[in-house]
Amino acid sequence: MQNILPDKYKNLPKEEVFERIRVLKEKLGDKVFILAHHYQRDSVYQFADATGDSLKLSMLARDNKTADYIIFCGVHFMAETADIVNNGQRVVTLPDATAGCPMADSAKDKDVRRVWDEITNILVDETICPITYINCYASLKAFCGEHGGTICTSTNALDVVTWGLSKYDKVFFFPDQHLGRNISKIYGVPRDRILQIYHRRPGLGVSHEELRRAKVILWDGMCPVHDRFMIKDIEEAREKDPEINVLVHPEVPEEVAAASDFMGSTEFIIKKIEAAAAGSKWLVATEVHLVGRLAKQHPDKDIKLLGKPICMCSMMDRTTPEHLLWNLESIADENVVNQVSVDKSIIKNSKLALNRMFEITKLKDEPKLYFEKSASEVSSD
Ligand code: SF4
Missing domain, CATH: 3.40.50.10800 (NadA-like)
Structure with a gap:
């Protein structure tokens, strides 16, 4: 071909x-x-x-x-x-x-299965739900289907993690550590029970005690586009203009998410800008093509990409x-x-995982707001 x-x-x-x-x-x-x-x-x-x-x-x-x-x-x-x-x-x-997608590439089928075996061999008395972000290879969707787990997107991640934690002792979330961490924190998992593993290190870079204590175990992948956003750019922008609104995607690092005014899925970002008042000012932390299009579509609002690096998905x-x-x-x-x-051999279990996701979210596709600072802290004009 x-x-x-x-x-x-x-x-x-x-x-x-x-x-x-x-x-x-x-x-x-x-x-x-x-x-x-x-x-x-x-x-x-x-x-x-x-x-x-x-x-x-x-x-x-x-x-x-x-x-x-x-x-x-x-x-x-x-x-x-x-x-x-x-x-x-x-x-x-x-x-x-x-x-392709570098985030999906960070979680190879054989590595995820090896890490799963290492974790489950240590946590023999606990149930673990594998949840993959939809940004992964089909074979890993099948892996989640095989092991009673499911799939999430940036829109439904909170619903899916909530489902996982209500049915299992722990969630194993991959490949995006930032999405997994940001969503687990919103769900209410204490920060010291969200555990980052390092799939290339001996023993996954963590102790057995840390694994036992964890509620959520995170793969060490990320989106190289959203990982680039930095808190110092939010601070500098706010210093210049305290009225600016900062709107971020949940794939950004946790400190950037915590410093933002709003965090939500891609569809939420679009709806939020559409609904914003004329003259309002926005710094948006997501992929540059989307931010550029939003700026063109809404010339009555001041819409810019957060920070100086061009966060473009090549x-x-x-x-x-x-x-x-x-x-x-x-x-x-x-x-x-x-x-x-x-491959037909992986379609069945991939579909099982996808159908679980559709069932959990009841086909909801409404834009999802994950995070909003109190009204007094957010400029609305
Ligand atoms: S924006 Fe990030 S997650 Fe999306 S395709 Fe590009 S690298 Fe992958």
Whole structure:
């Protein structure tokens, strides 16, 4: 399978690429359903039939009844999830097959299974619920299904952790330590009972006593984009302008989350900005494409990315309009490229874990606010 963009697409004028995409979309009609994650660049995002975060997009992939093809403008684990939930009814493609996720890469199947064995061999008398953030390989979704656990997204993480802790003695959360820590703290787990393990260190870098005491055990992965946000940027911004509102995604480090005014999922961030008063000022800690789009869509509000580093997901940015055009042409020619197909042997348990998540959240997809400072501390104008 060829998965590198052919040369013939590389130097086309932008307007020609856009026009050819428009023509193909028109020709293929309902046969193709294009999904785009909020972190996609605008030049791709404009062609989406539906946009959203990973939960919303996986539900849309599951519920679509007309398309033969789902083109997923996002990263690999998202296309895998779309393939799992639609029962092989549709061909799922990823326009750039090399678009992965460093957070998902931080938790390899063999490492998670080894760590699980180490933990369960020590905690023989306790029950442990494995919960994976949806940003992981399909085989780890299956691992959670196999072991009575489930999956969460940034939207439903609190509901899912609440479910896990109500049924089991402990939760083993991976791959995103920041999301796991921020959500566990909101749930009310004491800070000294949230334990960070280090999967490459002997003994996982923790004592047996610490493992026994823990309520939540965290993998040592993170999103390199959200991990870059720093508390000093919040402090400097507030010093210059005490009225500024700081709105963060739950994948940020805990000290950044604690210093923010609001913390919520991607969909919550969008809704919060939409509902904000004209003239209000916002520093947003999430991926730069989304923040830039929000600033363009709401010129009556002052919306900026928190801090100086450009927090861009280079993996999400890999998909270009040229990739989308190539993908559409391959479908029109019935010689589809970049299909993402999850091995049948892991679909069953991955679905089990996903269906548990859908059941826990009762298909709720409302934007989730996790954290808000008291009204007296938050500027509303
Ligand atoms: S923003 Fe972070 S978690 Fe999302 S795809 Fe990029 S690296 Fe992965």
